[in-house]
Amino acid sequence: MSSIRDVASRAGVSVATVSRALTGRGKVSAATKATVQAAARELGYVASVTASSLASGRTRNIGIVMPTVGRWYYSSVLQAVASELNGAGYDLTLYITENDEQFRHKIFADFLLRKRLDAVISVTLRPTDHELRQLKKVGRPLLAVGGIIPGVATVRVDEVSIAELATEHLLSLGHRDIAFIGSPEVVDADFQLTSSRERGYLRAMEAAGITPPAEWRISADFTTAVAYQRARNILVNPRFKPTAFFCASDEMAFGAIMAARDLGLSVPQDISVIGIDGHEIGELFGLTTIAQFPAAQGSAAALKTLALLGEIELESDPTESFLSTEFVARFSTAPPPA
Amino acid sequence: MSSIRDVASRAGVSVATVSRALTGRGKVSAATKATVQAAARELGYVASVTASSLASGRTRNIGIVMPTVGRWYYSSVLQAVASELNGAGYDLTLYITENDEQFRHKIFADFLLRKRLDAVISVTLRPTDHELRQLKKVGRPLLAVGGIIPGVATVRVDEVSIAELATEHLLSLGHRDIAFIGSPEVVDADFQLTSSRERGYLRAMEAAGITPPAEWRISADFTTAVAYQRARNILVNPRFKPTAFFCASDEMAFGAIMAARDLGLSVPQDISVIGIDGHEIGELFGLTTIAQFPAAQGSAAALKTLALLGEIELESDPTESFLSTEFVARFSTAPPPA
DNA sequence: CTGAAAGCGCTTACAG
């Protein structure tokens, strides 16, 4: 592979000029610029980012940390971030914590501090105060998506409010026995979403004068399979007959619908189901849901990050207000059976 | 942030010794090593990978390129690769081509050549010969997962054979009118899987003396939604009554099953459906399928890459033979209706 | 607009 010196000698200029001509930083005459570009092209020269980073302090690489990549929300955010960042010439380095506390810590305490990143985007993760301080010390922008990190710019939807809305929808249909699927399984360090959505559910229920018993708040890990099992357990329980499920994610709602069907129940005649997300497949299930737009969230986060790095200017700051959501009424909710 | 010099002066040794003590390369006495490590800990020192890369030529960063991250197979491979690599102290830089030919080329012709990567893993993508040559010039290992790149070590299952097996299963049940869902939609540059699976289908059909008409080979993009629509179109078509669907992926099989149900048909009484993948949700659908294990593929690819970089030794080479698959018989296939 | 030179923060032969 040719280096900047090869390009310089072929173009008959200094390496400094090559650098300026190719990066666009600093003044170069149009003529020399053309000569240099031609020389670079002929040699198939690609600058070493590693050398460039060390010299300039900019890595043109952004880190993203998320709990998993196997669920719709996360893969959607990731895809949008990658697209936006690569489009701007940036690399994206991915860290998946996998809900493993120790591994999460290793990522925050070691990987993220290696000065390989110009910025880091944290998706629904909440670093500890110590980790936050460490990150602050490296002096690189930190940006959050979904879930709030104190003192950190965050791209998000109004979790509590949309959960409240979903619950209100069910209440307005006449439901009172509404079970919530998606309580945190363990301490909710990572998936703050969960607890906010549960909070919205509780708020709406209480506003309607209902205090849901503990059994109505069903823990699940946001996967379809676990939600299926939980829903099934409930539906066969003679002591507990909800008329509606509010699932904290569409993927869990799919599980609930499948469980009902497998037990010979009709949705929504026998039981109503509502989700949150706006997963494409929801349409096939006729799922009523509140759509959030993870791709929009990811791209907003990427753009905001690029803005923080001075690469672009933003008309408005996507971290200053909630991103929009949309109530999608389909066929999985109806008044409770008489 | 403290640098290697800070650590050196605090430990009372040279920077060379700090480097040796911390990286483990070269000889250092146990005593000095301990002193250095203590000093590093006290200062919260984390070496700059950027500087280290430039000096050593090793970046401890591996690139992975895939068409999408939004489908089960890809997210599963990705998660396993990330886990294995991060565990070994490596970073993972992700590139998503999004089925965009131009963008794909930009990644291969520019991003991958920036000397930021020690190796690259390409998942079901086939670089052009020119791109391959470029990559070869940077002298970094290239590894493929799924789909074969000439001259490149590849981790894969026997696509043709498992597709043949799925088809044979249907044939052995007595089906003859078997439609294949998952033909390539466009030229199959990226998703080579598709065509191999179709080839297996054709081979089995021909061995049974059946030449499937073109309409039996239904194109789809591997998403549930599109497969649903395609299956539905077929099932209402009075001129074309298959008794079984062989779907090239489980996610498409879910769509086919849902389409059948929505039309009031029973699976498998009215129509049989078989998939390929081993998606967790398959169990909820009672889907008969041939499981491949993307996590195993991802982790094999990561380990092989690490081996190529001299980080570890492998007992056996996972690219030398097909990885294993498993026939999973559930409830979506049965003899055709009389 | 262009060049010479210092420097980014490490690693690694080379000596000892």
Place this chain on the structure above:
DNA sequence: CTGAAAGCGCTTACAG
């Protein structure tokens, strides 16, 4: 086992 020094391949004040 340890240190002094060169060097990795760029960028960027500083002069001109």
